[in-house]
Amino acid sequence: MRDIERELARAKKGRDDLAAGAASRFADEAGAAGLVDVAYASVDSPLGPLFVASTRKGLVRLAYPGETDLAAELASSISPRVLEAPARLDRVRRELDEYFEGTRRRFEVEIDWRLISGFATRVLRATSRVPYGRLVTYREVARRAGSPNAYRAAGNALGSNPIPIVVPCHRVVREGGGLGGYTGGLDRKRLLLRIEGAYEE
Amino acid sequence: MSLPPFQELLDRHRTDVYRFCVAAAGAQDADDCFQETFMAALRAYPRLRDGENLRGWLLTIARRKAIDEHRSRARRAVPAEGIDTTAAADETGDPRLWEAVRGLPPKQRAAVVYRFVSDLRYAEIGRLLDCSEAAARQNVRAGIARLREVWT
Numbered sequence: 001m002r003d004i005e006r007e008l009a010r011a012k013k014g015r016d017d018l019a020a021g022a023a024s025r026f027a028d029e030a031g032a033a034g035l036v037d038v039a040y041a042s043v044d045s046p047l048g049p050l051f052v053a054s055t056r057k058g059l060v061r062l063a064y065p066g067e068t069d070l071a072a073e074l075a076s077s078i079s080p081r082v083l084e085a086p087a088r089l090d091r092v093r094r095e096l097d098e099y100f101e102g103t104r105r106r107f108e109v110e111i112d113w114r115l116i117s118g119f120a121t122r123v124l125r126a127t128s129r130v131p132y133g134r135l136v137t138y139r140e141v142a143r144r145a146g147s148p149n150a151y152r153a154a155g156n157a158l159g160s161n162p163i164p165i166v167v168p169c170h171r172v173v174r175e176g177g178g179l180g181g182y183t184g185g186l187d188r189k190r191l192l193l194r195i196e197g198a199y200e201e
Numbered sequence: 202m203s204l205p206p207f208q209e210l211l212d213r214h215r216t217d218v219y220r221f222c223v224a225a226a227g228a229q230d231a232d233d234c235f236q237e238t239f240m241a242a243l244r245a246y247p248r249l250r251d252g253e254n255l256r257g258w259l260l261t262i263a264r265r266k267a268i269d270e271h272r273s274r275a276r277r278a279v280p281a282e283g284i285d286t287t288a289a290a291d292e293t294g295d296p297r298l299w300e301a302v303r304g305l306p307p308k309q310r311a312a313v314v315y316r317f318v319s320d321l322r323y324a325e326i327g328r329l330l331d332c333s334e335a336a337a338r339q340n341v342r343a344g345i346a347r348l349r350e351v352w353t
Contacts, residue, residue, distance in 0.1 A: 004298070004345055004348050004349060004352065005317060005345070007295060007298055008298070008302070008313065008317035008318065009296055009318070010294040010318050011220055011223065011224045011294070011317070011318045012220065012317075013301075013319055014318060015218050017217040018218035018231075019216045019220075019235075020215065022215065022219055022231075022232050022235045022236065023211050023212075023215040023239075025232075025234055025236065026211065026235070026239050026240070029236060029240065030239070030240065030243055033240065035240070035243050035244060038206075040208075044258070071206040071208060071240050072206055072209075073204065074206065075204060075205060075206040075207075075264060076203040079247060080203070080204035080206060080207060080246055080247055081206070081207050081243060081246060082206035082207055082208055083206075083207055083225075084208050098278070118308070182272060188324075200267060
């Protein structure tokens with residue numbers, strides 16, 4: 001008699017590619033059914049692969065390589081219905097591509113500000129209105145956010161910008177010509193400003 | 202307690218769920234079973250209180266989709282287009298055996314697949330089938346005995 005148990009256990013060794021195909025079809029179906037609260041993807045850029053995430057309201061998070069546990073962070077701060085759904089981020093990807101090619105001067109994707117609160121919201125909204133290729137000082141941003149003397153707090157808000165590049169905190173610099181700081185490192189700040197023609201060695 | 206991103210469940214358990222669906226519902230229906238399982242899981246996910254044993258939770262949903270709701274699917278019996286199911290069928294070995302598995306009474310079928318395909322312990326099978334460990338063992342034994350009658 002053949003060994004039934006061994007024969008049954010052969011099904012344990014099923015190929016993973018069929019499951020992988022089913023899983024990626026699932027991401028599309030879940031998105032179409034409106035069940036994805038946070039969709040994320042990776043976007044290639046001259047600064048390395050960027051993590052981008054959107055809610056139904058808009059772009060909610062953008063991060064440089066090296067930041068970890070981003071999906072988990074969004075699961076606890078927004079909703080655990082977090083799925084990798086690159087199609088949902090096509091528009092963000094296209095705008096970023098155009099920006100890095102130098103053909104886009106303004107981002108038009110909607111922004112979801114929910115990860116920011118209080119004074120930081122005013123600072124980052126003021127920052128988002130700084131035009132392409134222009135620089136402003138921390139003090140000036142603080143003034144535009146309604147608190148001219150709170151430039152240190154403004155610096156902190158810019159340092160924890162959840163949507164760098166699109167909310168252009170790289171356009172904020174120190175008085176007297178210093179670059180100041182940057183979440184993604186000063187090399188990246190320089191590169192972004194060079195793309196925009198606002199920085200020369 | 203915070204739940205992991207749903208993507209993590211999908212990455213970590215997709216293979217287990219898919220194999221369960223192939224074994225319990227058949228290669229032809231495996232994809233539908235998989236989609237329905239994860240869709241139901243995603244719907245219910247934010248209300249889940251306990252992030253422990255998510256694999257067991259998913260396999261319970263898969264069992265409902267594959268077995269309890271299988272009859273309505275069988276009546277439909279329209280093969281999904283553009284999805285290669287032959288590969289899944291090849292994997293599981295002798296198709297006659299799997300036909301026999303799918304001919305078992307629901308509880309025996311679930312118990313047999315949980316035991317031999319999902320590799321669960323009897324205590325866990327009991328929890329998922331809402332019965333005692335002894336009853337889980339008995340269901341597996343009865344299922345195997347029946348399979349021996351039809352598959353030699």
